[in-house]
Amino acid sequence: MVRAGLTPERLAQGGAELADEVGFDQVTVSALARRFDVKVASLYSHLKNSQDLRTRIALLALEELADRGAAALAGRAGKDALAAFANVYRDYAREHPGRYAAARFRLDPEAAAASAGGRHAQMTRAILRGYDLTEPDQTHAVRMLGSVFHGYVSLEMGGGFSHSAPDSQESWARILDALDALLRNWPAP
Amino acid sequence: MVRAGLTPERLAQGGAELADEVGFDQVTVSALARRFDVKVASLYSHLKNSQDLRTRIALLALEELADRGAAALAGRAGKDALAAFANVYRDYAREHPGRYAAARFRLDPEAAAASAGGRHAQMTRAILRGYDLTEPDQTHAVRMLGSVFHGYVSLEMGGGFSHSAPDSQESWARILDALDALLRNWPAP
DNA sequence: CCATTTGCCTAAAGGCATTAGGCAAATGCA
């Protein structure tokens, strides 16, 4: 019989596509096998288990997101950088809901260390270079930005803002204005 | 044989406890049946299906959270109210991680309408009475506060802030300071 | 060209969700 040419990378890629189609928590080793037209057990030569699959998809999503973030930050500073970076998260979540959910998957410490998580933190810090914050406020601000981006996107995707005025796009824009204003006037302790 | 005295309410309660013990997504009809020392099929007289169980747990968690929020807001205003309300979310998530996760579970529209979701939005609006915002900025601010609270708690629970200085408690306090400052100086469009 | 490795397969066991059908306990009404 002809071999399918599976690799962990191709499986993670296929898993990511599957996640966008059916949702990250519907990503199952069985469904992935069907997608590659292969028997389920075959995947276990390339994947440790189902958790391993999910982890690989998460790592892939984090890398993609970090790449987009880096591209968005290039040549920008201040509010411009802030908005561009924030939009990367929001747009990625809209284009790739399954991958975005994967990026929020809780990784075990080992995978987390090998992930693009560090790049994300670095980029957020880079945005803050356009504002006048010193440690430890810079760290507090990094955490706050991460919270707003993640929180907003996650509530928006959950449909939290969809059935009421004003429209979500407008809130997003005004929240970015507000964050910019806040970072320019970060309160003293 | 002696009857177990199951009801949808007792099952939701047991499910909530189970969620706190093993995590919301490990809450399964089977595990719940074991907890009540009853056969799995028996639960289907009281629950439509597994989704129904999760929905009931989510509704229960949302009610509990709204009750705590209401208690925290009573007699407070301004930053005091803001911080008390924010701490309700954070503390609830720490005490009841499974229930908190349940509260974030995506409900179908019908369940969402019957949920305490509306009370949550009302309470957040009540906090903003202590600040000088008019529509539509008030709505933007409601959405932003929701995003920060949810985002921070969720990143913190995911371990995002645990292995780095400064300590998460300090960031949380400073972020609440920052939000208070921002609401007092909300930027004009 | 053949030995070894590698990749996908069949088979099987165990878990969860869900439905159908049955019997006994509880309930309600004369």
Add this chain to the structure above:
DNA sequence: TGCATTTGCCTAATGCCTTTAGGCAAATGG
């Protein structure tokens, strides 16, 4: 109190998912 009905939990069965073991054929490399 006595009996009919309803209700609650049970057994049985199906189907899908995960994971492991063991086998055969394709690819590889000396």
